[in-house]
Amino acid sequence: MDSPPFPSPAPSGSRGASNATQRWSILRRALLARSSSARALEGISSDHQIKDGTNNISRKASRGFNLIECHSLPISQLAKSLGNSLNGNENDFGQKDVYVCYKLPCRDSSKLDLVYRKEDSLELNDIEASNKYNIDTTGLVCCWPSEEVLAYYCINHLDMFRSKKVLELGSGYGLAGLVIAASTNADEVVISDGNPQVAGYIQKNISINAETFGETKVKSMILHWDKEQASEILNTFDIIVASDCTFFKQFHEGLARTVKSLLKHWQPHKPSS
Template sequence: MEAKTNAKPSSLRWAILRQAVLRKSHENPDNQSPSAIKRISRKTHQGFNLIPGQVVEDHVDEESNFRDVRICYTLPVDGSPKLFVKQRVDNGADLSDFEVSNRYNVDSTGLVCQWPSEEVLAYFCLSHADMFRSKRVIELGSGYGLAGLVIAATTEALEVVISDGNPAVVDYIQHSIDANCTAFGNTKVKTMTLHWDEEVTYNISNTFDVIVASDCTFFKEFHNALACTVKLLLKDAGPSEAIFFSPKRGDSLDKFLDKIEENGLQFSIIENYDSEVWKHHQGFMADNDSWPSYDKHHCYPLLVRITL
């Protein structure tokens, strides 16, 4: 019988899930063709267009067949260097992405795209450089790490660690660090594979003046581990804080903040934290054509400031 090649995306996703659970490479679930199961479509996301970027290099890896690009970001501050960020833009998810997620107990959303909240975080950091000067900074769940790279290149931070729990994502970040090494001045910049659900054993507990993160509160199963990680990493001597940008996404953000309080941390929420970001937000709310299906609870990141 001929294998199915036109199955619905939902059917393909269930097939991928079944294959990931069974871990039997020889099995062909639901009679789907291997090529259909291997790749499924991924949702693309629009951004706030705060930091202009254009593709300057386009490359297809012969082994993985993924399409990688290098994007040149022009930072909207005079005298700032251009930043080059390597990321995947292939319109598919590979089974290996799910296998890595299972192996390391992490999600694979960092490989999907440059998320809108990450761009807002990067823009905010660029506009508030003083809060990072001479500080030790870590970005959690960084994805492709635009915000961490911006901090490293423009704020005169002492050290910037750009971390993610997915080692495939960390590889992309390292490529970008190498490509921008001349832009960092005296700032020490490095990557780290950091899992929130493990005890922090990297000799970095009680180390950081500032933690930054964007859109890291969606998965509720990671809330307590993330809150514990924030508490462990923040310096308890001198002022320190975590800066999160996250949409409400139903009750997800509220549930995370419950865990923040349970871990003895304090927080404040700011809705209108930057005039330019707010102007873009209001424009999207007024004009559905500029960002179709824009919903403030799922698209607009609130600023959450967390302290010990």
């Protein structure tokens, strides 16, 4: 008899309930929930998740920690508010895009308008692009809670960015980098990601918020950690920030090499004789 395509979840408390089994359970439910014949699965309660243990293995908590006040609005409202910029119509955004407005807890009460993909809207072509370019798709999934924490930290340490050239690595939709650009007196902020689709969202969010950056220069960049970096950006950044960039162990070496090559070489001060 052929084995089933997915292993059945082991009962709660069973020694056989390994992490791999629990991950298969998550994948099984995700695939079944997409079929019209399995809509009943959408009503699975959190109690069921507790019983099969998948809540212990899934670390997605995309609602964040409410450190920065935000609310979702219709994408049409953003298009209308933009007027002539980005042509001011909904065609500038995808059907799966959502608009989130952040109110920053700063002295001048700045706000940021960000465009995201709707949660759980990854498609097959996203996975194909991931395989083609040897990148991951985590930046498309959501604005992760760690990014919100990094943004909140930056808001509470504004002076450290004064007149500095700042790079954010693995930025996703770029919340932290945009917060630095909008809230501090940084000289330049470069917001980077290795996924071209994600970098496209970063550039769109930069364009949407261009008027909030003052004299700070802001740009997006596609940056792959496993490649030799362009000579013009070597040893140029005063500060490099990142959140949740150590999740995949295979990227650790490239990440460390990238930070080392792009961060300005520190020169100890030598007292004059």
